Amino acid sequence: MSAPVRTSIATVSLSGTLEEKLDAIAAAGFDGFEVFEPDFVASPWSPKELRTRAADLGLTLDLYQPFRDFDTVDEAQFARNLVRVQRKFELMDQLGCETLLVCSSPLPTASHDDGQLTEQFGALAELASEHRKKVAYEALAWGAHVNTYGHAWQIVEGVDHPSLGTCLDSFHILSRGDDPAGIREIPGEKIFFLQLADAPFLAMDILQWSRHHRNFPGQGSFDLSAFAQHVYATGYDGPWSLEIFNDVFRRADTQRTAIDAHRSLLHLEEQVAAANPAAGGPTLFTAPERTPLEGIVSLRIAAGPAKQDQVHSMLSRVGFHLVGRHHDHDLQLWRHGPLTVAVDATAGTVWTAPGLPADLPVLTQIGIRATEPEVWGERALALEVPATRVQLPGSSDENSEVPDVVRLKVTDATSIDLRGPGSAAAWESAFEIYPLPAERNREQGAVFTGIDHVALAVPAESWDGIMLLLRSVFEMQPHEGQDVTDSVGLMRSQALTLVQDGDGHTLRISLNMVEGSRSGLPTVRRGGVSHVAFACENIFGAAASMQDWGFAPLPISPNYYDDLDARFGLNSELLDRMRSAGILYDADARGEFFHLFTPTVGGDLFFEVVQRVGGYEGYGEVNSAVRLSAQLRANQT
Amino acid sequence: MSAPVRTSIATVSLSGTLEEKLDAIAAAGFDGFEVFEPDFVASPWSPKELRTRAADLGLTLDLYQPFRDFDTVDEAQFARNLVRVQRKFELMDQLGCETLLVCSSPLPTASHDDGQLTEQFGALAELASEHRKKVAYEALAWGAHVNTYGHAWQIVEGVDHPSLGTCLDSFHILSRGDDPAGIREIPGEKIFFLQLADAPFLAMDILQWSRHHRNFPGQGSFDLSAFAQHVYATGYDGPWSLEIFNDVFRRADTQRTAIDAHRSLLHLEEQVAAANPAAGGPTLFTAPERTPLEGIVSLRIAAGPAKQDQVHSMLSRVGFHLVGRHHDHDLQLWRHGPLTVAVDATAGTVWTAPGLPADLPVLTQIGIRATEPEVWGERALALEVPATRVQLPGSSDENSEVPDVVRLKVTDATSIDLRGPGSAAAWESAFEIYPLPAERNREQGAVFTGIDHVALAVPAESWDGIMLLLRSVFEMQPHEGQDVTDSVGLMRSQALTLVQDGDGHTLRISLNMVEGSRSGLPTVRRGGVSHVAFACENIFGAAASMQDWGFAPLPISPNYYDDLDARFGLNSELLDRMRSAGILYDADARGEFFHLFTPTVGGDLFFEVVQRVGGYEGYGEVNSAVRLSAQLRANQT
Known part of the structure; x- marks a missing residue:
């Protein structure tokens, strides 16, 4: 019998101080969380205090995020970026967090050369390995060069390093109208992280849409069930995590939002289970079926x-x-x-x-x-x-x-x-x-x-x-x-x-x-x-x-x-x-x-x-x- | 000495009932107004009552608007549209309103053939003339075929009928990034109406931007002064009118919004006057200059x-x-x-x-x-x-x-x-x-x-x-x-x-x-x-x-x-x-x-x-x- 799906949520999804967020996340029944860097930066907790508090609450710190603008055509800037990421690995040591999210660069100075990208991410993977860390590389929908999950996976595959995998985020994939079926081509063990977000269909700039109007699976217009089925089919066994930027949630009751968040994952698991996926992955939640x-x-x-x-x-x-x-x-x-x-x-x-x-x-x-x-x-x-x-x-x-x-x-x-x-x-x-x-x-x-x-x-x-x-x-x-x-x-x-x-x-x-x-x-x-x-x-x-x-x-x-x-x-x-x-x-x-x-x-x-x-x-x-x-x-x- | 610029405002720009809007428009010092059809449709006033009330308040009814989806590839539908527009001309007779705004069609069934458009607008001009009415044709920024002011003017020029002119709307022109300098090529007497709206720069779908986030000149990010200078240079002597769709204004205090609206036109006139335009147009408002x-x-x-x-x-x-x-x-x-x-x-x-x-x-x-x-x-x-x-x-x-x-x-x-x-x-x-x-x-x-x-x-x-x-x-x-x-x-x-x-x-x-x-x-x-x-x-x-x-x-x-x-x-x-x-x-x-x-x-x-x-x-x-x-x-x- 395999273990149940592990549930996680990014701290940015909730309102309040980091202390309040962690309490609500634990109370809602999540297994772990992603720490959103600005939440940590504003917190009076030292890294060790955060680590202790999470352990006391029975939560694992699944991801430190985001690390932005890593790849660049400017070699001097690239050297500085390696120093910057090393500082983050050292911080993650203190936090007891293994995985860092690195997203594709939206800057004009982003590398537009896959060879250079492979080289720079190879150096990153090597550095991560020295620090016993893992890097999950995510394509932002508005990345300057890398903006599809297929392209990010291609870079990861090219680097071919055990410390580098990809992060799949449903918003970045579905907001562009990309076909998520190609996810099935990625080996489950190279998917280092899974972020799930729904959103209402809105005719607006994707960046603004993403930063203000995401919501939990089952609250928006995307077909999250089909998306999650593709990921499940790869054998991915890491956390199902929610990363939601939403102006209303940012001022809503923290505890109530966290409970909704957890419910959204249970219902999503139920939908995936209803599609009768092949056995072998983590155990999916099911609830008694509807009657007339x-x-x-x-x-x-x-x-x-x-x-x-x-x-x-x-x-x-x-x-x-x-x-x-x-x-x-x-x-x-x-x-x-x-x-x-x-x-x-x-x-x-x-x-x-x-x-x-x-x-x-x-x-x-x-x-x-x-x-x-x-x-x-x-x-x-x-x-x-x-x-x-x-x-x-x-x-x-x-x-x-x-x-x-x-x-x-x-x-x-x-x-x-x-x-x-x-x-x-x-x-x-x-x-x-x-x-x-x-x-x-x-x-x-x-x-x-x-x-x-x-x-x-x-x-x-x-x-x-x-x-x-x-x-x-x-x-x-x-x-x-x-x-x-x-x-x-x-x-x-x-x-x-x-x-x-x-x-x-x-x-x-x-x-x-x-x-x-x-x-x-x-x-x-x-x-x-x-x-x-x-x-x-x-x-x-x-x-x-x-x-x-x-x-x-x-x-x-x-x-x-x-x-x-x-x-x-x-x-x-x-x-x-x-x-x-x-x-x-x-x-x-x-x-x-x-x-x-x-x-x-x-x-x-x-x-x-x-x-x-x-x-x-x-x-x-x-x-x-x-x-x-x-x-x-x-x-x- | 020429007459001062005439100021006008569309009823959609204000909150409240049509009765409240008219009172506020008159009190704020406007010369006239555009009646927004849904405001009239929901009003208990008969056409004659509206006409009388406007006259009592010293306001002219400058425009009836909008008439949508006039041109079409479907000839049977076109015949029905002519009947529909005739009903509006009859209504305008009762209202004492001479000019109808017709906007370009955003529908897939819009005509994509300039020859057919010229024919259909020719028929419209003829019908308008029989009813002693004028039609101001406006290009919507999201029109299916006609979506630039230059294109709308080309159709108007092709029809060449005294009852058909164009309507210029700053939002539809500036939101697309079109160069307004070409306005100077249009003879002033063929500009039948001028609608002015500002808006903050927002990275979003133009239709949504237009329907919810317009504001008065001097409240947004467009260069309305340059725009108005181009129009002034044509010799246009009709009303300067505000047509503002704004979610906040829709629930704001009617009187206060109307006063702001009028002020926005005065300041715009002042800016145009400061650019020292050629004499001959309507007299522009000026205020005492700033001191240090x-x-x-x-x-x-x-x-x-x-x-x-x-x-x-x-x-x-x-x-x-x-x-x-x-x-x-x-x-x-x-x-x-x-x-x-x-x-x-x-x-x-x-x-x-x-x-x-x-x-x-x-x-x-x-x-x-x-x-x-x-x-x-x-x-x-x-x-x-x-x-x-x-x-x-x-x-x-x-x-x-x-x-x-x-x-x-x-x-x-x-x-x-x-x-x-x-x-x-x-x-x-x-x-x-x-x-x-x-x-x-x-x-x-x-x-x-x-x-x-x-x-x-x-x-x-x-x-x-x-x-x-x-x-x-x-x-x-x-x-x-x-x-x-x-x-x-x-x-x-x-x-x-x-x-x-x-x-x-x-x-x-x-x-x-x-x-x-x-x-x-x-x-x-x-x-x-x-x-x-x-x-x-x-x-x-x-x-x-x-x-x-x-x-x-x-x-x-x-x-x-x-x-x-x-x-x-x-x-x-x-x-x-x-x-x-x-x-x-x-x-x-x-x-x-x-x-x-x-x-x-x-x-x-x-x-x-x-x-x-x-x-x-x-x-x-x-x-x-x-x-x-x-x-x-x-x-x-």
Whole structure:
């Protein structure tokens, strides 16, 4: 039985002092770390103190990095560089670190002659050997001459020295669009180090992209799984290490980032294991597999006493009816067809996201019906996501080992509850259920067939962590990110989808980033609001029913419909019907999309009703500015 | 006498609703505006209401924009586009707007055949003429086929129709590095519109750069003055209009942005006028010219009672002595050689920057000695910068028309005071001046010769406004911006310099952006601190004197000096002296830089001592992380 994959992380990936970083790295379960030179240079710890602290924490110092601008056409400079690197080898002796990262030079004075490079790296390898050190040579994507992993490997192969190997960094390879399949040609023992980084696709200079926008595997757009499979196939058995330069991580909570980082490696190992690689390499982590989900069926909204009535009133107007009240808490139960919404005004349970005013209505639970919640709980825990087993008071078997509900914390405010088959009945036993008034029952045919999507307002610092949770535990797939412009700011929005096999439900959750904003603005003007979109099969019928129930359509500018007409040439009867019901429209090559919005409720929450026609897979993002403008005006009046 | 240049601005440049934008545009003194279609589409105003409101405000509607994707290889689509544009002409009739902006198509279906383009734009010109409209054709920098102003002009020239002209946009031209001199070949009457935008140099995709990072002339890195001179030379007499897509402006205060916008055009006109263009075009704005400045000689620091003692203690330890106390206010006067610092604990005068905790020491005044402050006052007012005349109580001629001090508000917290020759004496008459203790006088030779630079902490939303003020009123020149990384975040930093002719002083002010940060961090960890750097001629002597006065050097990590040695190979005696005095070092091809820092005082302010050797023009930015780390540790102990 081979040893498990060793996990490592560069200190530059985390916020804080070197002392804080090491504590967080050890606590998150890493085996080792790379020390980023500027972190060491600014630290008051002597080399020996760092070595002792790492040993006390059970961490190995896997790499000292980076050593820059080694090769050069200037021979006098080259001599000085050898002296400089010798000083670093001496320092590494004190640190107890064996491997030095040397990256290709981006300077105009870099050597452009492979013969000279082989000579200079030969001298370096010889010097390293004298100091019992190893050099891992890495091609920077913006290197002046050497900027592909193939070229770096060619130099290493040419030098052919046991003290010189290559370092593979997924960012430098995938950001250039290079084919990583060629990695399989490199002998595993000549790969001295592996650095893993993901990143969102951004149309920008690679250097800036690399220095500010990297993130952990599973948070960006690269195919890290395929990349890691190539490396695994070589027999490489060194650490899988994360080197992430990210402006948000640099100011985020150190401990939380370290935990996310470790989770990203576990999920990556799981993905590689799922590809059934040849045996013989280090043992890969696996978690219990996903089981089917039946879609979002319930929500809990926390609203302070001052806002509770507004939420109730809006629920009633969109067609929910009050069905019960919790025996012990200030918790009211509303229902519409297959959907349940609980409105929670219990003191102490009203959450708000950091930076938002208190007492706003907040979506605190998203309930998804699952046939086997317990398997999801095991899967989440294996991936180091805190999961709570909830046994409901009215459960038919209170001593069962199978929990009624498994709860995962998604944000500080919101959890996802995976609800087992008996959970609805068990839960309702804690409620006084009202008799349904007959006339209400008659007039109120359910028009919503389910929940199309739930949008969560997410602060910038939580964004990547939530993304990773949804992608690792649920294996949701990200759509292309969107920047949505409104009249008072810009909002980053990202939809994630879980399309299940067979006739399983499609789950959609979208994230909206809460960013800095003009102070004193009403919340609706920030863009960072949460909303719930109900699915229906006939939006005009739904709108008519809602009007019967007291819902007044959001006034949409007549200019919008004139422009829609100019853009799509829709027939005038359809336009009139949309206009009178406040329905917005979009279409793409695959289908059409109709949607309408409520005003915001209590300042922060709203509902949407959507009808998808054909294969339209978007969210009507093009209408965001019109929607926000209309909500803003509705709030002002 | 010709008419003045007409000023205009696109509604997309400002935050808020269309109603708010129009009010701000009129109040800032613009003559007209461009309506950005999405602003109109989201507005509840009918076309006639917008027309009426603009007329009531005295604004002309100069341009409707943009009309996208007009030309196409798909003839059926082209027919639909003609219908779509006809609808817009009808709308423009109602709006009372004559000119439509049509931009080149970035789509793969764009026409790549100049013959076809000429035909399609010919049809468009004919249609425009039937509707008594004009079309201004603009080349987008990312157009699929037409992406240079020269190419767009070639199509316009080929069509040769009175209803078709070109629109020049400085961003689309300068972002590509195109030579704007060719503009002089275009007849002025065929330039139907002029859009002006500046932008910082950013290594990124042009489309993203354009959509998020444009700013007003004088806030970025383009040579807008040369650009505008070329346009002026053609005889163009239409509006000078600003079209700015900027994420920060989108959430900034609407009125303040509009005022900055108008100022940017006035300063641009002034720059064009200074180039002495041929007579005959519209009349260009000019302001009174700058007169010499003698450097920063005084500062006022506001500190709440809780922090006042810490500021006094630090001033004393770096070699200032207390020379007096204000008769009426809680204001103490400190002096060191040529420099004066007033510490103000008067209730109600303690300013803090938005988002910072109250009661931190804040730099509230920067005093610059000027021979003719009244001229600066006139210049500032002409450029629409609020300037206050201050006549000091002890002035020798209290009825003089020449103010002792002219005060310009730079940020919410800080003003620049231009102090006339008699102002120091006049001001001190309000103070009780203490007799100087003899032994203090003996031991305290002044070591600072002046102020090397002052750094201001600036919130993101004030950044561009302050930049414009310093560049327009003082004509300070920006250095290349820096992103400074520290252990807990990233700070944008920008230095501005005013190098005066002859033996005039060099004025240096640097701006540090206060950005979002991990909540609960001590202020020093945010990076956004203000500081004052004193200049000296011998930093080792200065450090020795400071230690005599009780200053304890900031402990710098020994690893820093080991690394410095490896990088620069300095002699060991020099290294030892730097180490023992906590002095940091940098060098470039032109010279050397030595500097040392105090800990932060009261959480937000610190002092620096610098010695420049040779022509070094930087600020030792490379040492920022080490400095911040050392200050952070000093704060924790």
